[in-house]
Every structure is written in structure tokens, then in C-alpha cells.
Amino acid sequence: MSEVLFASEPLIRLSAFATIFAATAAWEVLAPRREPKLARGTRWPGNIGVVVLDTILVRLLFPTTAVGLALVAEGRGWGLFHALDIPMWAGVPAGVIALDLAIYLQHVLFHAVPALWRLHRMHHADLETDVTTGARFHPIEILLSMGIKLAVVAALGVPAVGVLAFEVLLNATSMFNHSNVRMPGWLDRALRWIVVTPDMHRVHHSIAAREANSNFGFNLPCWDRLFGTYRDQPAAGHDAMTLGVEQFRDQAEQRLDRMLTQPFREGDKTYARGRREPAQ
Secondary structure, X not given: OHHHHHHHHHHHHHHHHHHHHHHHHHHXXXXXXXXXXXXXXXXXXXXXXXXHHHHHHHHHHOOOOHHHHHHHHHHHOOOHHHHOOOOHHHHHHHHHHHHXXXXXXXXXXXXXXXXXXXXXXXXXXXXXXXXXXXXXXXXXXXXXXXXXXXXXXXXXXXXXXXXXXXXHHHHHHHHHHOOXXXXXXXXXXXXOOOOOOXXXXXXXXXOOHHHHOOOOOOOOOHHHHHHOOOOOOOOOOOOOOOEOOOOOOOHHHHOHHHHHHXXXXXXXXXXXHHHOOOOO
């Protein structure tokens, strides 16, 4: 069973990614939420290029995936779940929830620490949000995030099935909640009690610091409500709100080479997580 799961992981994740990407991209064409100001040809080469680079670096620099480490932990009895002898039926959903909380806290950390924000702001420097924004992260941030994820998996001893489920779910919801898709207001209001919706997460990509410092969740929306970082709507409304960060407004900043050097250019004196206005 373990060998089959480990061998199948790449195919499962790639199939899920391709399916969700294609479906969401088609939805964006058929029912866009905002009229894009930049053509896909301006943004997509850089966004997709950094995804390819991130994938290659993770494979080269890490000896195992999160699922692989979970299988090792299962075999050796590592982690809190094994110490407490939590059964599989409870460990899988508990593991998914615990990993999602870890991602929420990591996200807040990358906004709170200036050096980490310089890495993370490349994600926010996208002048639009769509399905590709959900995977647009600086390679150094991806490597740090992978290290944090592996540490959490080993410390908790999350079942490998739960780790795989979380990886697929996070990937899918990240593409969904960054997408530029329109849905009825009543459906958005209902869904955002269960999952982070595009309208909920788009607030987080506002150029206004008070709005960018809210709605940190990628998957479960409960963490923002629980920790007081939830903001219902952008002040200017979704159609009029400005996305991105102040320093990188030129279209040339959407090129891959410029994206990779953004953390090492121009500080951000206007941004301070510690001075965040209370979310509403």
C-alpha cells in the first residue's frame, strides 16, 4: 500500500492540477469577475515559468516529498499522532486541518517579518489575479515553505493519505481562490463558510495594506474568522479595487527575470503588519 501510494503521488497531483487548472481557466473566460487590464500573454509566461522553476528546484534540493516523509514517519512511529495512537479514520481529517492551520500561520508570518515579506510580495506583485496567481511564488519562498511543511509533517506524524489529500486540496483551492471567476452573491456567501472563495481572497491582494493584511486563509476560511483577520469586502468594491503592490507597477515587472529579482530590489517602507488596522 505504501509503495503504491508513493509511486502514484506524482500522477495523482499532476492529474488534479491539470484538471482544476483547465476547468478554472475556462470558467475565467466564460464568466470573468473583473475585466482584466493586462493580457494573459503579458503575465502568464512569467507566472508559469516560475512554477516550472519552483518544481525543478524542490525536486533537486529536497530528498523526499511531504508524502514520502509521512510514509517514513508512519514506519518509524514519529510524531504526535503516533504517540497518541490516533486511528487512521481520525488522523486523516485531523491532519488535513492541522496542516491547513500551519499554512495559515506561515502565511501570516510571511507578512509579518520584513525579510519574508520581501520574498512573498512577488506573489502580491501580480497586477491581476487569476488561476496562475495561485502558484506564483518566489523559489526561495517555496523552498522555505517546503522545509516548514516537512517539519510539521514529521512533528505531527500525519498519515500519508492525509498529507496527499492536503497537498491536492491546497493546490486546487489555491487555484480556485485566486481565480477571476464570477459566481452569484448568494453562492459566494454560502461557500465562504466552507472554503475560501475568490471574492474573499481577492481582498488579500489589494494594494491597500489594511486589506492585504486580512483573509490569509488558502483553504479553510475559519482561521481568519477565529484569529480576527477576516475582512468581508474591499473598501472600493471588487471592480474598482487596485491589485498588486506599490513598488512594482510597471508591466515589465511581470517578466520572469524581474520577478526573481524583486526581493532584492526596493524595500517596502509603507508596509507594516504590526500596524494592521483591525479587519472588519
